[in-house]
Amino acid sequence: MTPAMDLRPLAPAAALPSPAAGRAPFDRAWVTEAVGRIEADVNRSADTHLIRIPLPGAPGITLYLKDESSHPTGSLKHRLARSLFLYALCNGWIGPDTTIIESSSGSTAISEAYFARLLGLRFIAVMPRATSPEKVAAIAFQGGEPFLIDGWNTSEAARRLAAERNGHYMDQFTYAERATDWRGNNNIAESIFAQMAREPHPVPAWIVCGAGTGGTAATIGRFVRYRKLATRLCVADPAASVFHRHFADRSVLRVKACTSVIEGIGRTEVEPSFLPDLVDRMAVVPDAASIAAARRISQVVGRTCGGSTGTSIAACLDLIAEMTARGEGGSIVTLLCDSGERYRSTLYDDHWLKAQGLDIRDQAARLDAVFAARP
Template sequence: MSETERRWAQQALARMRAARAAEEPVPLRRYPVPEGWGVALYFRDESRRPAGSIKHRLVQRLFEDAVARGDVRQDTTVVEAGAGNAAVATAYFAQLIGVPSIAVVPGKTSAAKRARIARYGGVCHPFDPPAAIYDEAARLAVELGGHYLDHLHGAAHAEDWRGPDSVGASLLAQVVAAHGGPPAWAVVGVGTGMTSATLGRHLRYHGYPTRLAVVDPENSAYWPSWVTGYAGYGTGMPSRIEGIGRPRVEPAFLPSVIDLVMPVPDAASVAAMRHLATATGWSAGPSTGANLWGALRLVHRMREGGEKGSIATVIGDGSPDERRLDPGPYAETIDRFLAGGTWTEPTP
């Protein structure tokens, strides 16, 4: 690395450190569980990150590593695959340090999703079939002499699960401060698998009694993989819930640290997302709806068992997604539960 390249790397890393230092604290929000139930439900609002989602911190760590290693230099094009939150965060950090970025997106990606990437200077590269965008991103990075960020593989090593700075550790610390002790349950979705893997190991390492639950949407490989113990499980179909669910088990997923995986119907995720907006005014995406659905099921479980305490989860992003699903029956489940404590799910 030349002196010019070294100086640029130092400046790029300094910009990222300064951006992190300037961030507003991520708030912890309390959802209004009925009084007298003895269970509190908390959300850490990761949508308040500058890039708007829980992927912000993951992508920042991948950028820091790539710059420090010399994989990203001042003339390097950074390439990522996908049209979701990771692609938006990639464009954000590329713009921050002054390098170009390309998101390889499925050909049918909506104009709204493309606009979120373009907002930070990212260029969309449409490609089909959708399952091949990862190979295309790797090929394009080689062709351009660029760097394929590949957050799905990088997530396995991006976070320090022992320390206090990961999303999971920060969530736990906030709930301990707010509630006076660790939560009975932590609930997260799985996209890359990083959040559940770091949180689960952090819980065990520090001796927390908190149990870890994962919510998984339709068409995702994680729930059947966890049930069967087969890491090679694949569905061949993409998730309809942005940010969580994968047609294959990603490298960061660590099933051994998870206590419970709950499959969540996609319509239930949308129903819970809309309920959250109505009940609290919080704007969130359907992955957060899946978290709420899973958390409310655990509230019911705790009440049935006479258990008191708290449940911790996250608002993963702030982008509502109006999928063409029928959330009505699942909305009735939520309303009935909060009104009278009875949990009955629609028959599929």
């Protein structure tokens, strides 16, 4: 594994009025070529699969998994990284010598490292030291340079590092909701509804996703309103996160720490891309329930799924139970965000779970009641 970078201590934060402050305009010919490279890369990729999950314990309701792990960089964040690069390029924030810096728990950084390498740019990922070793290795594999810090305030560290290096801080937490074209352009919501068109219940009763930046939730929430669809949006949030607290009380903007072990979702403070008015419901999910659900859905689909997928599956169980109690049929769509292979040394390691004080056995019966038992 490539070791994390050993950079000098960060200077105090500098006030940056805009990402492009003090820079000369970049060469338009290079920007045109860069956008073309990204478009060509998109053209080489097919859409991700929509997997139908039978529910023996809930006849009349069908669960679907939008498998975002099949992107070239293995996660839902591939779409976001592509959008962020196009947004920054077309805003004049990135040039041929720009160092790209991002704050991430891993998956976004892996995807951004891919696109940075595609454009021949240096990429530095600022991440918590607790990030899974598999993710750190994947960033290095894509040509990125991991920069691990103690604590969770990666955004502030990335901002200061960008100021020091005269680089561009991509800032997924601010720009996720605006970089994606929520009206269409093959965003995740448009892709879901196109693939659902021939299913028995083509308009899902619910779409369930997590929130790290909040960008995916914002895209789905806007799209269903724009297309005048009856689908409701449920955001599944780790119990330690601030998002569900903010949803219940808008005055709550931060918590002291988000101690969840589920990487990629949940935050200490409300990020600019989280738009609670687009969310119909928040589901609060303990880490043990997320991990148990991730392991069970992995058995059902025949390959491992990440922890944030488990968080969404746990939220789906509540919706399925409520629909069943009311005698309702229909469909629910959620996301297979990334592969569980990135968490072999953590979420799928029983010794690691024990060290974290996590016991997932009590969640098994609830899962058995909905999904067919698998050996």
